[in-house]
Amino acid sequence: MGILLQPSTAKRVKGGVMFLPVIAAFIFSRDVAQWLFLAGALVMAWEFCAMLQLSKALQAKLLLDFTLFALPASMFMQLEILAGNPLLPAMLVLGGMVTLFVGAIIRDLAATVFVGLLILCILSGRNLLGLDGGHHLLLGLGFIVAVCDIAAYFVGRRVGGPRLAPSISPNKTLSGAAGGILAAVIGSIILLHVVDVVHWIRAELAYAVLVGIVIAVLAQAGDLFESLIKRRRGVKDSGQLIPGHGGFLDRFDGYLLTLPALYICCLAF
Known part of the structure; x- marks a missing residue:
């Protein structure tokens, strides 16, 4: 009970309340959800550029490259999905090309891989929004990632024990x-x-359990990977936009791996 009353916990709760309108948008409007997703993607790209602690000119160049190539390409691929062609290979090739281009600038292997995951995550999310009921799929994923994050936070603080990493x-x-x-x-x-x-689990309990485990493992892996980048760069948070949570990247790092995995599951099933 003491954990729930701590100021840091109360601040995290207040920060989480900020997302209630976003959740409502994903429930009721796919069009609004698409624009919110793009806005969030740009904010995360901006935070990542700032986190690299490069010169202002290079930060602006990386953000411009991201905006000019990754986001329009994701829109194009969404149109192809509506025509019945998911273009997963093209998505992977595009993500790889942009990643290599950015990597030549930042010269940091871990950060370069992070760029690739961020691009793949955003393209996957945009493609999912192009599917029937895709915004509900993203909402379902968000629910599972959120309960995983909340439980990990409270159980970890309450139980303690050996460190994960x-x-x-x-x-x-x-x-x-x-x-x-x-x-x-x-x-x-x-x-x-x-x-x-979560129709991709074939409405079977075994698949529901498997999906829960996979999402939890990938979400926590994405969180750890962003923590690695922050530690290498000597920063505590990616930003200060969300009270108690840090930046957008701090809040949504759990989707770096889970969104591509969800997209692949949708194609497979």
Whole structure:
């Protein structure tokens, strides 16, 4: 109970309330969801450029390259999806090309891989929004990632124990990771039985459990990877836009791997 009353926890809750209008938009309007997704993508790209601590000129160049190539390409691929062609290979090639181009500028392997994941994440999200019920799929993914993150935070602080990756993120524990996985499985099962937004799991309990585990593991891996970049760059948060959470990248790093995985699942099933 003491954890819930701590000022830092209250601040995180207030920050989370900011996303209620975004959640409502994803529920009721795919068109609004698409614009919100693009706006969030630009904010994350801007935060990443700032986090690299490059010169202002290089930061502006990276953001311009990202805007001119990645986002229009994602819109083009969405049109192809509506025509029945998902263009997954093209998406991977485009992401690889932009990643190599950016990598030649920043000269940091980990940061270059992060750029690739960010681009792949954004393209996957845009493509998912082009599918029937895609905005509901993203909402379902957001629910599972959120319950995983919340459970990992509270279980980790309450139970404690061995650190998950002390050299990367000293505050994360194995107990928190396990709690996050369990919560994600429960969340996936709830979606299976309450609302039909996770149709890629074939409406079977075993697939719901599998999806929950995979999403939880990938979400926490994305979180750790962003923590690695921040530690290498000597920054605590990617930004200060969200009270108690840091920047957009700090809040949405769990989607770096889960969004591409969800998109691939939709194509496979």
